[in-house]
Amino acid sequence: MAEKHLEVAIAAGGTAGHINPALALAEELRDRGHHVRFFGQTAKLEGRLVPEAGFELVPVVVSGFDRSRPWTLATSLYRMRRAQSQIARLFSAEGAPDVAVGFGAYVEMALLNCCHRLGVPYVLHEQNSVPGLANKALAPHASRVCISVPAARAAFEREGRAAREVVLTGNPVRRSVVNASRDEGRAAFGVEPHETMLLVFGGSLGAAHINEGVGRLKRELLSREGLVVVHSTGADGFDETVSALALTPEEQIRWRVMPYISNMGQALAAADLVLSRAGASSIAEIAAVGVPSLLVPYPHATADHQTTNARFLVDAGAAELLADERIDAPEFASTLLGLLDDPGRRAAMREAALALAQSRAAASLADEVERAAGL
């Protein structure tokens, strides 16, 4: 444990893929005796995930600018300025933190710009191979930028906006995922040792195209003896998927459909194969647990960054890649069923995934946060 205990402010926002790495860092910092306070929006996802993990969330209200509705710019700028003054007042009343951290969500602009003005050092963490807008804008004044995959370094440097240091730490994964055991996972999902479990999910929000595509393979999948499908549809796609699948009560025992899985560590640990999008946190968790995967990158992600994310696993033989448009082609069935029918291939993929696990990511990022604060 470090001798000096730091006050650390972390900006949390965006999807679960942005918030989970922030929580993984906070867990590590708390273990080292530091005090962590999150800044984010109570009405958004962080308003639930941060308190659930046992951390305080200081409420901040911001709203992004929607290019298709130009009048939202005024509200967005007004709220950003108001949020910055609110944070500045809080710091002057209670003392400024020793260091702050942002994970690329828009809300970090309020916290980190305020820290910059007050001379508080801040660290950025980028989960993706292609940096997001907020991180790019804040990089010039960051104490260091921590990246998850080597591919992101070039992007930060190419922008000509390299921070003082770009450090490869990896993407932190929460302890509930890193420490998940296959036996516990199988017990939690009621999967017998001889059964094969396919886990389907489409990032934190679900993916309609994956839900439809896997649904069309219902007959082929259910005809495989001992196959169990655990399918997280995303909240928005749940009703539609349930009615499209039209599972009989008997089939529902082998194909479990749910809007969201809250114990993702156990689901991944129990799975023999994952079918998912290629968001940064999904990739990091798949590697941490060591599970073979068929990845279908979200085709509209900025600069197609999910394909670049997926390459991290695919190039090492840990995963197969399928372009989103191929979900409607025969190749989808042949690739998915081929992997389900080939335990030897899956065992090799599992080894390859484990070799990529960035098990020190949370610790490395915490080291950088301590260094930025002068410890």
Ligand SMILES: CC(=O)N[C@H]1[C@@H](OP(=O)(O)OP(=O)(O)OC[C@H]2O[C@@H](n3ccc(=O)[nH]c3=O)[C@H](O)[C@@H]2O)O[C@H](CO)[C@@H](O)[C@@H]1O
């Ligand atoms: C469409 C888009 O732009 N998505 C971005 C968003 O993805 P998004 O947040 O969807 O995707 P990620 O793969 O990064 O994270 C998904 C997270 O949701 C969790 N989960 C998912 C399903 C479920 O039922 N239960 C559950 O807990 C996973 O365990 C994981 O922690 O942020 C990521 C991180 O910056 C980016 O890489 C993605 O490109």
